[in-house]
Amino acid sequence: MTPHEPLNTADGDGVRLVCAPARPADLLLRNVRALDPRASLDGLYDVVVRAGEIAELGPAGTLSAPAAAETVEGDGRHLFPAFVDPHVHLRTPGQEHKEDLETGTRAAAAGGYCAVIAMPNTAPVVDSAPILGALLDAAAREARVPVGFMPAITRGLQGSELTEMAELRALGAAGFTDDGRPVADAGVFRRALQYQRLCGGVLALHEEDPSLSGHGAMHEGVVSALLGVAGIPSVSESTMIARDCALAEYEQARIHIQHLSARESVAVVAAAKTRGVAVTCEVSPHHLTMTDEDVRGLDPRRKMNPPLRSEEDRQALIEGLRSGVIDCIATDHAPHARDEKEVPFERAPMGTTGLETAFAAIYTDLVLPGILPLDLVVEKLTAGLGLLDLVVPAIAVGQPANLVLVDLDAEWVVGESGYESRSENCCFADRTVRGRVLLTVAAGVGAYRERSTILSVPHVTSEGQSVQ
Amino acid sequence: MRHLLSIEDLTRDDIERILDRAAAFEEVSHRDIKKVPALRGRTVLNLFYEASTRTRSSFELAAKRLSADVVNFAASGSSVEKGESLKDTVLTLAAHSPDAIVIRTPYAGAAALVTSWTTAAIVNAGDGKHEHPTQALLDVHTLRQKLGSLEGRNIWIVGDVAHSRVARSNILAFQKMGADVTVCGPPTLIPRGIEALGCAVRYDLRQLREADVVYALRMQHERMDQHFVPSLREYAANYQINGRRLGPRQVLMHPGPVNRGVELSGEVVDSPQAVITMQVKSGVVVRMAVLYEVLVGTRDERNSPRPTERQLA
Numbered sequence: 001m002t003p004h005e006p007l008n009t010a011d012g013d014g015v016r017l018v019c020a021p022a023r024p025a026d027l028l029l030r031n032v033r034a035l036d037p038r039a040s041l042d043g044l045y046d047v048v049v050r051a052g053e054i055a056e057l058g059p060a061g062t063l064s065a066p067a068a069a070e071t072v073e074g075d076g077r078h079l080f081p082a083f084v085d086p087h088v089h090l091r092t093p094g095q096e097h098k099e100d101l102e103t104g105t106r107a108a109a110a111g112g113y114c115a116v117i118a119m120p121n122t123a124p125v126v127d128s129a130p131i132l133g134a135l136l137d138a139a140a141r142e143a144r145v146p147v148g149f150m151p152a153i154t155r156g157l158q159g160s161e162l163t164e165m166a167e168l169r170a171l172g173a174a175g176f177t178d179d180g181r182p183v184a185d186a187g188v189f190r191r192a193l194q195y196q197r198l199c200g201g202v203l204a205l206h207e208e209d210p211s212l213s214g215h216g217a218m219h220e221g222v223v224s225a226l227l228g229v230a231g232i233p234s235v236s237e238s239t240m241i242a243r244d245c246a247l248a249e250y251e252q253a254r255i256h257i258q259h260l261s262a263r264e265s266v267a268v269v270a271a272a273k274t275r276g277v278a279v280t281c282e283v284s285p286h287h288l289t290m291t292d293e294d295v296r297g298l299d300p301r302r303k304m305n306p307p308l309r310s311e312e313d314r315q316a317l318i319e320g321l322r323s324g325v326i327d328c329i330a331t332d333h334a335p336h337a338r339d340e341k342e343v344p345f346e347r348a349p350m351g352t353t354g355l356e357t358a359f360a361a362i363y364t365d366l367v368l369p370g371i372l373p374l375d376l377v378v379e380k381l382t383a384g385l386g387l388l389d390l391v392v393p394a395i396a397v398g399q400p401a402n403l404v405l406v407d408l409d410a411e412w413v414v415g416e417s418g419y420e421s422r423s424e425n426c427c428f429a430d431r432t433v434r435g436r437v438l439l440t441v442a443a444g445v446g447a448y449r450e451r452s453t454i455l456s457v458p459h460v461t462s463e464g465q466s467v468q
Numbered sequence: 469m470r471h472l473l474s475i476e477d478l479t480r481d482d483i484e485r486i487l488d489r490a491a492a493f494e495e496v497s498h499r500d501i502k503k504v505p506a507l508r509g510r511t512v513l514n515l516f517y518e519a520s521t522r523t524r525s526s527f528e529l530a531a532k533r534l535s536a537d538v539v540n541f542a543a544s545g546s547s548v549e550k551g552e553s554l555k556d557t558v559l560t561l562a563a564h565s566p567d568a569i570v571i572r573t574p575y576a577g578a579a580a581l582v583t584s585w586t587t588a589a590i591v592n593a594g595d596g597k598h599e600h601p602t603q604a605l606l607d608v609h610t611l612r613q614k615l616g617s618l619e620g621r622n623i624w625i626v627g628d629v630a631h632s633r634v635a636r637s638n639i640l641a642f643q644k645m646g647a648d649v650t651v652c653g654p655p656t657l658i659p660r661g662i663e664a665l666g667c668a669v670r671y672d673l674r675q676l677r678e679a680d681v682v683y684a685l686r687m688q689h690e691r692m693d694q695h696f697v698p699s700l701r702e703y704a705a706n707y708q709i710n711g712r713r714l715g716p717r718q719v720l721m722h723p724g725p726v727n728r729g730v731e732l733s734g735e736v737v738d739s740p741q742a743v744i745t746m747q748v749k750s751g752v753v754v755r756m757a758v759l760y761e762v763l764v765g766t767r768d769e770r771n772s773p774r775p776t777e778r779q780l781a
Contacts, residue, residue, distance in 0.1 A: 225661035226476075228597030228636050229576050233660075298577030342555055344575030346596060 014200075015390055016172030017115055017146035018139040019105070022445040024052030025401060028065035032074030032405065036081050036395040037375040038382075044076065049401040052444020057397050072439065072455045074405065081393035082114030082402040082440055086204070086384035087179070087258055087282060087330035088355065090116075090147070092138065093131070094123030099335040099422045101135075104355075105144040107333070107421035109448035111355040112404035112437040114145055114393055115385060116333075120152045121180040127152040127163045129171050136172060145442035148174035148388070150204060153192050159184050162192055169199040174388050177204035179258060180305075182240055184210055186247065193253035202280075202388055204256040205244055207265070208306065212236035217346045219307040223292040229346060232307050238264035245272035245279055256387055257281035259332050261306035263316030270325045280387045282330040283317050285358045286427050289365040290314075294427075300341045300348035302427045304334065318371060321380055328383035331358050335423030352427035357414055359406065361428050363435035403441040407453070410436035420448075469765060471590040472758050473580050474599040475640040483644060487609050490750070490757035496533060497753060507536035510763055513566040515557070516593070517543040517573040522724060522748065523593050523602075527570045530755035536763075539566070554578065555585055562586035567763055571595075589762035597633050602758055603723055604637035606750040608645055610743055611681065613750070614719055619646035622678055625667075626707060627685030627731055628657045628696075634723045635685055639665050650679070653707060656696045672706065676713055683721045684709050684731045704730055711735045719743060 027049040034045040034057075046063035048056035056063050065071045090104035099107075108116045118135075120126035126135060132151055139147045151168045153176045155161045165176060176192070182205070183189040192203060213236045218224050220231020241257055245268065248255045257269060260283050272279050290308045302308060320326035334351025341348050359381065366372040386392045393402035415429040438455060440448035449455075469482065496504055512531040516524050524540065531538045541561065552560075554573070561569065562585065569586065571579050572593040579592035594600040611618055623642050629635045629651045639662075642649050649667040651658060663669050676682065687703060697703045710733035714720060720732075720742045728734045736742060 220660055222661040222664040225659040226636070226665060227576050228599070228633055228659075230597075231660070298580070339553065339555070343553065344573065344578040344581055344596075346575045 014169060014172060015148055015174045015388060016136055017148045017174075017390070018136050019143040019146045019443060020141055024444045025049050025441055025446045026051065026066055026069035027401075027441070027446075028063060028069055028071045029074055029079060029403070029405065030063075030071055031060040031076060032079035033076055034079045034395050035375060035378060037379040038392065039394055039396055041395055042375070045079075047079065047395070047403070049403075049441065049444070052401055054395065054397055054399050054401050057395070070456050072405070077438070078406045078408055079395065080112070080378045080404050080406065081382045081395055082404040082442060083112050083359065083381040084384045084393065085113050085116045085331050085333070085355065086256075086328065086387060088116045088118055088333040089121070089335065089351070090118040091122060091335060092135065097337050097422075098340075101139050101142040101147065102144065103420065103422040104333070104335070105142075105147060106448070107353070107355040107419065109144050109440045109442060110420040110437060111358055112406065112440050113355060114402035114404070114440065114442035114447070115148070116145065116355070117148045117150055117174050117384070117388070119177060119179040120150060121157060125152050125156050127155050127157075129164065129167045132168055132171050132173060144447050145440075148172075148390075150175045150177045150179075152176065153178045153183055153203060154188060157181050160188060162188070162195060165192070165195055165201065166199040169201050173201055174390075175202040175204055175256070177206070177258070179204065179206045182206055182208050182210065186243060189244065190247050190251065193247055193251040193255075196253045202254050202256045204258055206258050207240040207244065208232070208236045209240050212239070216307075217303060218295050219292040219309045221292055221310055223296055227296070227298065229298075232305070234262035234264050234309060234313065237262050237306055238268050241265050241268045245269070245277050248279060249275065249277045252278075254278040259284050259287065259306055259330065260317060260320070260326060261287050261309050261313060263313045266316045266320040266325055270320075270323070273325065280327040281325070282328050282384065283321065283326050284330060284332045285354055285361045286352060288314065288317055288321075288329075289361050290427065298345040300343065300345050301352060301425045301429060303345055303348050303350055304332070304352050304427070305350035318366065321372065321376065326380070327387060329358065329362070329377070329380045330384055331355050333421075335421050336425045337423060338425075341425045351425065353419065353421050353423055353425055356419055356421065357426060357428045357433070359437065360412070360414075360433040360435040361431075363408065364433040368434060401441045401444045404437055405439040405455075407436045407438055408434065410434065412436055469761055471583055472601055472762060473583070473590065473592045475601045475604050475637045475644070476599070478601070478644070480644045483605065483608060483641065486605060486757045486761050487612060487754065489760060490609050490753040493753040493756045496756075497749075502533050503535055504533065505535045506760055507531065507534035507763055510536045510567040511565070512536045512538050512568045512570065512759060513561055513564075513588070514538065514540045515561065515569055515571045516541070517571075518594065520572055520593070522751070523572065526748070526751040527591075527593065527755050529752050531759055533752070534756055534759060536567075536759065554582070558582050558585045562588060568759060591758060591762060594633055597631050597636070599637045600633040601637050602751070602755055603634050604641035605758065606747060606754040607638055607683070607721060608641050609750040609754050610721070610747045611719070613746070614743055615680070617646070618642060621647045621680045622650070623647045623681040623683060624650045624652055624676060624679040625683045625685065626652045626673070626709065628687055628691060629653050629662060629685065630657045630659045631688065631691065632685050638683065639667050643667070652676075653685075654697050654703065657691070673713055677715050679718055681719045681721060682709055682714060686723065686725065687727055687731045700730055707731065708733060709736055711739075714739075714741065716741070721747060724748065
């Protein structure tokens, strides 16, 4: 298998990623700097998309637009495989005042994402086949980019009874998670691992020990001591990861650790991987670029779980990406309404939006200063679906067009022209960043286009007439 | 100074300016007519989300002695109990155009948050376990009166440091005034990382004799339910300031209300070394000085006008 081949397996075949039908794109992307680390592709190319599929790939200036296709002038700007996010909250059903399938996937497209996986901590919880079925139907009407759903491991996220995982899986569940909460009861979690032999599906885990986290609202450390805010210690996360890696090893099961935040956690996952445990993990853009020092002002937009931790933790997460211990970058996009976040820090709900800022935040803080190479960041932003045995986007002939065109030099202020998301609780708000998504093609369909940049030349019909 | 939100924001000069003015107000408290017209026509609003008799009445007296009009707004029995958000409550009260809002809430940073919703001067009367700046100012005022200067003095703060906004503000204030601060208490009630504030940390009272000032914190009964210490009996056995432990030349302070027989024995509360009632007395003059500072201020700041409603929006 070459690196850019689809990773579809028998296991992943049943997973459903769904979006609203739309006309497949016909495009010529002229003179783009195509970068696909998995395919070792890096250079100036013309890319032809025909009926939503990458039809031709040739050196810049060599390809011409197919009939009725739009030509996009790349001017040497970067074209990546579009990003995928295995961890977002789209708030449907029941919390549509924060986000819904349409606004959430619009935010995803604006951030350069071609697929996202939604978490089940909604109202009601996605823990039964009828709810999952209704969501898949809704996504087929509303979603701008393909969405997959991870139902709950336990009913109502209560941590005591398993959901009907086999039925959910047959309907297209992308995996299972109680995200927002740990499966605190080791016995229950062990049964979920055993049940995986029947139904497959990765168990994605929010790791913390509730008895150690207590009523904590931020990282336990110097800043929490100064502010008098109860802390969430790093060991709340790492001890739970150690427990779950041991159980997964014993049961020969597959687990995925969500949003690593602490250096102890990186060490625990590294050790488990060395032992051969089938464990993967993710890190969020905010944990890679911010620390508890950024919480000194008690801005509720910077309250999330796991919390922003210390500089040593941040450095360990960056090193984890370099060494390969951390497999992918996931945003944990967690929208909350303005009035829910406009309260004192300790009262505010946990979470920050992230889909629209992920690339720019990481590019500005980690790539521009030379801390991480661009190709590694692109690889980690596109790796998330591979962990679920799904297709990883690739720039290769015959592949569905999942592409993002980015202007690395464009500077913008986060939030200056609003957000595509229904919510604005972004921890990066008001920051000046570099790297702007100009165009996103998701599953062969034009999903997003930045309005202020003129990229394309008009369609030209066979009669030579311009078409609007 | 527009607001008083934390000791962290203040310089030593700020503290000395406020306390020098407090000393000048001392005289007013000794008059038959305990009132000056400094804040006549100004409205001070007390917004208390936590039960408080001492601090609230101290602020009320301070405002009245400066001839300000005072409105008390307690969370119980108000729209807050009906589910109104802090922002909506503040916007509603701000519509009455108060000149200052004195606010106590159970949440860190709430006083600072409120500054973005109103043009009134905000005085933090306690925000969660974060800070209680007027308590620290009145404690410094008391010590300046008792000892002259805090420079080089050794101050021990004993008890539940983790849940104490008084401890946090006092560590900062005492250090800014030149004192060396040691915190001491059960390891379960000393927050990890507190030494980053520049204080020493001890877990027993063996070296207590080195202190010039012993500041005991209130041991709150609800901490017992959370099992931070095995029992009040064991706490008292290890951390109670009593006649056996307190040296004859040490000054004893406590923010009140005292649990006699827990953090302090009855004998030391009643001893001449205790300055607890002096602290209460300082509270009024220091809060007069604070209200004067944020509402009238110094000459320099009179030139920089408050933002208008429009600028805030």
